[in-house]
Amino acid sequence: MNTRPGPGRFVLFGHPVSHSWSPFIHGMFARQFDHVVDYKVQDVAPDRFRHAVINFFVEGGGGANVTLPHKPAAAEIVNELSARAERARAVNTIVRCSATELFGENTDGVGLVTDLTRNLGVKIGGSRLLILGAGGATRGVLAPLLEHEPRELRIANRTPERAQRLAEEFADLGEISATGFHAVENRPWDIVINATAASLAGEVPELPPRAVGAGTVCYDMAYGRGDTAFMRWAAGRGVERAHKGWGMLVEQAAESYLLWHGVRPETKPVMGALDRL
Numbered sequence: 001m002n003t004r005p006g007p008g009r010f011v012l013f014g015h016p017v018s019h020s021w022s023p024f025i026h027g028m029f030a031r032q033f034d035h036v037v038d039y040k041v042q043d044v045a046p047d048r049f050r051h052a053v054i055n056f057f058v059e060g061g062g063g064a065n066v067t068l069p070h071k072p073a074a075a076e077i078v079n080e081l082s083a084r085a086e087r088a089r090a091v092n093t094i095v096r097c098s099a100t101e102l103f104g105e106n107t108d109g110v111g112l113v114t115d116l117t118r119n120l121g122v123k124i125g126g127s128r129l130l131i132l133g134a135g136g137a138t139r140g141v142l143a144p145l146l147e148h149e150p151r152e153l154r155i156a157n158r159t160p161e162r163a164q165r166l167a168e169e170f171a172d173l174g175e176i177s178a179t180g181f182h183a184v185e186n187r188p189w190d191i192v193i194n195a196t197a198a199s200l201a202g203e204v205p206e207l208p209p210r211a212v213g214a215g216t217v218c219y220d221m222a223y224g225r226g227d228t229a230f231m232r233w234a235a236g237r238g239v240e241r242a243h244k245g246w247g248m249l250v251e252q253a254a255e256s257y258l259l260w261h262g263v264r265p266e267t268k269p270v271m272g273a274l275d276r277l
């Protein structure tokens, strides 16, 4: 990949996207370096996505983030994919190499792993790790999690066959298995990550009650003001450490910033600011 810092116009494509915190985060990053960065959101329907991306870069855009539902489509548009984005079959960061040469990366998994290990002090290596959900959110983080060599990684999903397919696809990268929620062992896992869309509806996957205990670290990839339904569920079962995905959001953004501008911003001040909102 031959990248260079592009001009100062950046965009987040999504649908919907108006609720995004990314302009705030990238604005705080830019101030750390006295960079002048124009980062906006653009709501674009799926049938207009390809056109919008090409237009943006032809008109001199420096780089783009991509969120739901466009991540898989972005992987089809770029000219070159990182190994991670290829595995995830999804791109959340587009880097401009030239007006017609676009590179696609997926920083979601690194964002999650950095938040867990560096910010929260969680040891993934040697752990028993349960991940809930078998959609795009799970696919995007499996490879970076497996790189840290958990003793066991289980995918549990409402539709077990979907989890099974995902486990088979990633089996070459580590110890990985799949079940439905009810078949999960009723003894505490070390780490439970919620990557289902259930939180959005205020629902929680139906896990056996003792799948979590006081020592389990629960992590909800969803985020927002206050505790998520999954965090409240965990606290109700005696879990002492339940986190939401703020840190993952900020860390994946820092990785995008590094790809575009060649410097990695400090993430702690941004997380502090989000906590105070």
Ligand code: ATR
Binding pocket: 132, 133, 134, 135, 136, 137, 138, 157, 158, 159, 162, 195, 196, 197, 198, 201, 203, 204, 205, 206
């Ligand atoms: P994403 O890209 O956000 O992961 P997705 O591909 O639609 O979105 O996947 C959503 C995930 O959330 C799936 O694992 C889905 O389970 P199914 O595969 O059985 O559909 C899960 N999910 C959505 N709503 C849920 C709920 N209320 N309870 C449990 N799991 C749910």
